Amino acid sequence: MAETLAIDGGKPVRNEPLPPPYPGALLMGEEEKRAVLEIIEHKAPFRYYGPDVLKKVSQFERSVERYLEINHALGVSSGTAGVKVALVALGVGPGDEVIVPAYTFIACVSAVVAARAVPIFVEVDDSLNIDPYDLRDKISPRTKAIMVVHLQGVSCDMDAVVAIADSNGVAVLEDCAQSFGAVYKGRKVGAFGKMGVFSLQINKLITAGEGGCVVTNDRDLFHRAVRCHDHGNLREFEGGAPLLGENYRMSELAGAVAVVQLQKLEDLVAKMTRVKQEILRGIGDVAGITFRRIPDGAEDLGTSVMFFTPSAKTAADFVKALNGENINSSQMYGGAVYDAYPQVLNMSTATPEGCPFTCPYYDGKVRYYHGMCPRTEAFARRLIYIPLAPTFEDREIADVVIGVRKVAAHVL
Numbered sequence: 001m002a003e004t005l006a007i008d009g010g011k012p013v014r015n016e017p018l019p020p021p022y023p024g025a026l027l028m029g030e031e032e033k034r035a036v037l038e039i040i041e042h043k044a045p046f047r048y049y050g051p052d053v054l055k056k057v058s059q060f061e062r063s064v065e066r067y068l069e070i071n072h073a074l075g076v077s078s079g080t081a082g083v084k085v086a087l088v089a090l091g092v093g094p095g096d097e098v099i100v101p102a103y104t105f106i107a108c109v110s111a112v113v114a115a116r117a118v119p120i121f122v123e124v125d126d127s128l129n130i131d132p133y134d135l136r137d138k139i140s141p142r143t144k145a146i147m148v149v150h151l152q153g154v155s156c157d158m159d160a161v162v163a164i165a166d167s168n169g170v171a172v173l174e175d176c177a178q179s180f181g182a183v184y185k186g187r188k189v190g191a192f193g194k195m196g197v198f199s200l201q202i203n204k205l206i207t208a209g210e211g212g213c214v215v216t217n218d219r220d221l222f223h224r225a226v227r228c229h230d231h232g233n234l235r236e237f238e239g240g241a242p243l244l245g246e247n248y249r250m251s252e253l254a255g256a257v258a259v260v261q262l263q264k265l266e267d268l269v270a271k272m273t274r275v276k277q278e279i280l281r282g283i284g285d286v287a288g289i290t291f292r293r294i295p296d297g298a299e300d301l302g303t304s305v306m307f308f309t310p311s312a313k314t315a316a317d318f319v320k321a322l323n324g325e326n327i328n329s330s331q332m333y334g335g336a337v338y339d340a341y342p343q344v345l346n347m348s349t350a351t352p353e354g355c356p357f358t359c360p361y362y363d364g365k366v367r368y369y370h371g372m373c374p375r376t377e378a379f380a381r382r383l384i385y386i387p388l389a390p391t392f393e394d395r396e397i398a399d400v401v402i403g404v405r406k407v408a409a410h411v412l
C-alpha cells in the first residue's frame with residue numbers, strides 16, 4: 001500500500017522546500033563581494049569612462065569569447081535587451097516575420113514586437129525545443145530570422161535548424177538565455193547561428209542579477225550590435241554606418257560579478273549534471289512517465305528534470321501532490337503555450353495603432369488562436385518540471401527520487 005500523500009494528510013517527504021532554482025546566485029560568495037567592492041572603491045561603475053575605469057565588462061566579454069570560442073561578445077543590460085539588439089543588428093524590422101518556438105519565455109515574443117516584426121510560432125517537439133519539421137513549413141518569404149531557444153540547458157537539433165535556415169537564406173538567432181555552456185556536437189551553443197544571446201538574470205545558470213550578452217562571429221553584425229546598444233556609438237571600434245541606437249549597456253557592477261560567475265560555471269555545471277544523473281537513476285524506471293528527449297549530440301546541463309505524464313489531468317495532480325511533499329515543481333510556464341498570454345492572443349501592443357501587426361510594410365496575415373500549435377500545447381500540458389540547484393546534497397537528491405516515486409504510485 002503506497003504511503004499517504006502529504007496533500008491527503010500523510011507525512012511529507014521533506015519538511016522544507018528544496019533549494020531554489022538560482023544556480024549561480026546560490027554559489028555567490030567572497031569572490032563576488034570583492035569584485036563589487038573593487039568597483040565601488042575605484043568609483044568605476046561605468047564601462048567607458050570615469051575616474052578610474054576597470055574594464056570589467058570588457059573582461060567579461062573576452063572571457064565569454066574564449067569560453068564559447070567565438071569572435072565577438074558584447075555585454076548588455078539583460079537577455080531581453082540582447083534579443084532586441086541582435087534582432088535589430090540582423091536588420092529585422094517592419095514588414096518582417098521572425099520565427100519563435102511556441103514554448104518559451106514571453107521575452108522572445110516581446111523582443112520581436114519591440115523590433116517591430118511579427119512573431120510566427122513554431123511547434124516544439126518532445127525535446128521541448130523547436131521542431132525542425134514545423135519550422136520548415138512556417139518559413140515564408142517574409143521570414144527574416146529564426147529564433148531558436150535552447151530550453152533548460154539542452155541544445156536544439158542545430159544541424160537540422162542550420163540546414164533549413166541556410167537553404168532558405170534566413171539568419172538563425174540562438175537564444176541561449178537558459179543554456180550558458182550547453183554543448184551540441186562538441187561545440188558550445190551561441191556560435192551555430194549568426195548571433196547568440198545569453199541572460200544573467202537570477203534564474204539563469206550564472207547571474208549578475210540582471211545582464212546579458214550578445215555573441216557573433218561576424219564583425220559587421222557585432223559593430224551593428226555595439227551601435228544598437230550604445231546610442232549609435234562604436235567607441236573603440238571602426239567601421240559600419242552610423243545608426244540611431246538605444247541604451248542597453250551593461251554596468252561595471254554587473255560586469256564584475258559576471259566575470260566571477262563565469263569562472264564558476266564549469267564547476268556549477270559539473271555539480272548540476274551529477275545531481276540530475278543521480279535523480280534520473282532513481283526515477284528512470286517509473287511507469288507512466290516519459291522523459292524529455294535530449295536531441296542526438298546535445299549534452300544536458302542538468303538545470304532541471306522534465307518529464308511527461310499521460311494527460312493534462314495527471315500532470316496537474318502530479319504537481320499538486322509533489323509540491324505537497326515539498327518537492328518544488330511546476331508545469332513550466334503554467335503548462336500553457338502562447339494561450340497563457342492574452343496580450344499575445346489579442347496582439348495587445350503598447351500603443352493603440354497595433355504596429356507591427358498593422359504596419360503597412362507587413363503584407364502577411366497573422367492570427368494567434370488556441371490550438372494553433374496543438375502538439376506544443378499537448379506537450380506543455382503533460383509536462384512536469386522540477387528545477388535543480390548545484391547545492392543539492394545526497395539528501396535532496398534522495399528526496400526528489402522518493403517524492404516522484406511516491407506521487408507516481410498515487411497519481412499514475
Ligand SMILES: Cc1ncc(COP(=O)(O)O)c(C=O)c1O
Binds near residue numbers: 079149177200201
Ligand atoms: C528563453 C529566454 N529568453 C530570454 C529571456 C530574457 O532574459 P532577461 O530576463 O535577462 O531579460 C529569458 C529569461 O528570463 C529566457 O528564459
